[in-house]
Amino acid sequence: MPNYLSPGVYVEEVSSGVKPIEGVGTAVGAFIGIAEKGVIGKAVLVTNWSQYVSEFGGFIPNAYLAYAVYNFFAEGGTSCYVVRAASEDAKKSLYIVKDSQGENLFEISARSEGNWGNRISFQISSSTNGQMNGFKLNIKYTEKSSFSDEYVGEDVEGELVETFDNLLIVNFEEKINDLSSFISVRPLVDLKKVDNMDKVPMFTEEDEFIELANGVDGISYVEYIDSEEKKLGINAFTPIDEINIIAAPDVSNMVSNRNIILEILNYCKTRKDCFYVIDPPHGLTPQQVKDFKEGAGEFTGNSFNSSYGALYYPWVFINDPLTGKKKLIPPSGSVVGTYAYVDSARGVHKAPAGTTDGYLDTVVGVEKIVTKGEQELLNPIGVNVIRSLPEGICIWGARTLSSDSEWRYINIRRLMMYIEESVDKASQWVVFEPNEPTLWGKVKRNISAFLTRVWRDGALYGSTQEEAFFVKVDEENNPPASRDAGQLVIEVGVAPVKPAEFVIIKVSQKTLSK
Structure with a gap:
């Protein structure tokens, strides 16, 4: 409680105690x-x-x-x-790129496992802006034929899908891995060493693209x-x-x-x-x-x-x-x-x-x-x-x-799942609240309001709320022994509407009297 020490008007926000229960999604x-x-x-x-x-x-x-x-x-x-x-035998397609001295420099691999990566190819050339030690990486992808695992008949060269320009060996990893939808790269040298910071990958021949290989689907x-x-x-x-x-x-x-x-x-x-x-x-x-x-x-x-x-x-x-x-x-x-x-x-x-x-x-x-x-x-x-x-x-x-x-x-099963999960998620605020009649009343009102909406939507059987559901949280199901154990017991009963699986129409002849 706040302390009132000086005369005046004090405006305070007071919780109404109503915490509406929203139904969880069921269609995902x-x-x-x-x-x-x-x-x-x-x-x-x-x-x-x-x-x-x-x-x-x-x-x-x-x-x-x-x-x-x-x-x-x-x-x-x-x-x-x-x-x-x-x-576990699924593998990514890959290729080891060498530097200008013929030493392993970095690994380029498909973004995920599978032989789909065998249809990825790459080209390395000098960067467009002529930056010292800079390079450019082009990525092509060849679509699979709609009717087989082979490449599309005419477009065997594939389509240029990604280009990464003005790369340096010291920063190419973050520039490619954070953006590419097809490949990822991994340096094979220690880039903290000064001698490695200026290395440049070996350029491919003009118009030549190198394919990744050895991808395995793992099925x-x-x-x-x-x-x-x-x-x-x-x-x-x-x-x-x-x-x-x-x-x-x-x-x-x-x-x-x-x-x-x-x-x-x-x-x-x-x-x-x-x-x-x-x-x-x-x-x-x-x-x-x-x-x-x-x-x-x-x-x-x-x-x-x-x-x-x-x-x-x-x-x-x-x-x-x-x-x-x-x-x-x-x-x-x-x-x-x-x-x-x-x-x-x-x-x-x-x-x-x-x-x-x-x-x-x-x-x-x-x-x-x-x-x-x-x-x-x-x-x-x-x-x-x-x-x-x-x-x-x-x-x-x-x-x-x-x-x-x-x-x-x-x-019936899915309706009960819906009710149980909705009530569960919306009742988390009750944990550690004082376990006394005021809390019981709030809980009962919240759950009853939710079940009333469920009943009005046609999910529960009965012409009145009393026929459709009940919510019991009182002294009877929360005796001192339960409260001393830190338990709040809430009993909820619902009457789900069952489907009309068998429609029986009884037809008889009616004799007309004179």
């Missing part, structure tokens, strides 16, 4: 897989397809990450984080699961709070896919704020995908039983942006984009399925036409079928992989 995707280039094991924010191409390259054969991200944006997604996964055994210390695979997402929906499209056809899927499901369960959209291997029959889910038949192993994931079947055809022809890809990219769109348009409480909200704009066909009878085999065990219907190709299922009926539906 998270993709991990095989990319043409880009930093390995780091989550990078991508907000459009052009940015993805700049960071990770374009479409590559027998890899689906790029297609998944492309379809995510095409289906209505607005932002996602991408992690490039690779094996022999892609690292998806690693220790939390490494954070090179799925754990690279750990520092990112914003992500909500995870997909790993390249996992589907890997030999160890079951183990990886189980690990990612466990990762989502541990975080409690992520949901995993799973792709099965391609070419499965309905019976085989049932076995895949349950760990039976040829897919011996633990069953997928988690409310933090959903399995979608079958694979889908899209119009390949490269060739214009149909291409078969895992469905997760389109599904995650649909999740994000429905979250923005309707809310996280709306099941991302149906002829309207489950319609897949990017899909032109399905790998297998699943009949109603076949879906009756898959839907009860939590396999969400993508159906070809008269209205179009639609997601025709909204179930998690959980065997617990309480967590049967995707929208």
Whole structure:
């Protein structure tokens, strides 16, 4: 309390005690897989397809990450984080540049691992301004053919993409490494020694460009699961709070896919704020995908039983942006984009399925036409079928992989994740506050106001607030023993709206009386 020692008027600001709870975002995707280039094991924010191409390259054969991200944006997604996964044998393309005396001077390498760097070439000449010991570095990049790994037929010389002029060996590292999107350099001599400060790299012949070499993609055994210390695979997402929906499209056809899927499901369960959209291997029959889910038949192993994931079947055809022809890809990219769109348009409480909200704009066909009878085999065990219907190709299922009926539906699990995370983040101010009835009242008002908004948005069942939710924080659930232990117990109960999965219309004949 301030001291009032002199007569006068004192104006003070007093907190109202109302700290509105803002709902967290739910539409941010998270993709991990095989990319043409880009930093390995780091989550990078991508907000459009052009940015993805700049960071990770374009479409590559027998890899689906790029297609998944492309379809995510095409289906209505607005932002996602991408992690490039690779094996330990991934290497950067490089070349050792010598000085005018033929001694090693510096190493020039591709910005990231992969054989994409083998298409980078460089030229070294004297600086434009004629500065003593100065030099100029030109960088060319040869685009890959849309249909193969070979260079583009006519433009084998590549395109000049970067120029660094008026360089000195004492400062060229910072000038290049801080700006270049294609290369990085590393001195091979001690630049603190006076004798090395005036060295100049050997100039290339006029119009000659030297190619970098020995880049390796590192896809022999892609690292998806690693220790939390490494954070090179799925754990690279750990520092990112914003992500909500995870997909790993390249996992589907890997030999160890079951183990990886189980690990990612466990990762989502541990975080409690992520949901995993799973792709099965391609070419499965309905019976085989049932076995895949349950760990039976040829897919011996633990069953997928988690409310933090959903399995979608079958694979889908899209119009390949490269060739214009149909291409078969895992469905997760389109599904995650649909999740994000429905979250923005309707809310996280709306099941991302149906002829309207489950319609897949990017899909032109399905790998297998699943009949109603076949879906009756898959839907009860939590396999969400993508159906070809008269209205179009639609997601025709909204179930998690959980065997617990309480967590049967995707929208219920994701709504609870949304509520829990929103309340958690907005209640951090309560920690270390005096644990007494005044605080209890503030907490109850804040949470009740938030849940009222959720109820009015149609996410909670009930014609009144009392039917939709309750918030209890009083002497009964906070007795002296709990307060002495430093605990504040807040009980919150909500009644989520469940989807109308089965619409039963009963029709009978009515006899007209005379």
